[in-house]
Amino acid sequence: TTSTESTTSSTTTTIASAGIQPQCNDGYTLYPEPGRSFCFRYVTMTRSWDDAQRACQMENANLLVLDNESLMPFSEFLTQRDP
Numbered sequence: 001t002t003s004t005e006s007t008t009s010s011t012t013t014t015i016a017s018a019g020i021q022p023q024c025n026d027g028y029t030l031y032p033e034p035g036r037s038f039c040f041r042y043v044t045m046t047r048s049w050d051d052a053q054r055a056c057q058m059e060n061a062n063l064l065v066l067d068n069e070s071l072m073p074f075s076e077f078l079t080q081r082d083p
């Protein structure tokens with residue numbers, strides 16, 4: 001399982017990506033996308049990039065970087081979920 005996390009001005013979003021229909025750990029929610037599903041954790045805590053990355057690494061995770069158009073549907077999902 002690979003996890004990522006992203007920090008905005010007031011929100012830290014954790015995403016754990018796995019294979020098809022992963023079993024999500026406690027505190028994580030399944031984002032079912034055809035061909036690629038994610039377990040993610042939405043955290044509302046302001047942190048610096050370095051602090052957020054360290055927190056992720058403690059969970060064997062990394063910060064999310066929305067640098068690929070394939071992640072845009074997930075970004076829109078998060079916006080609709082918690083605007």
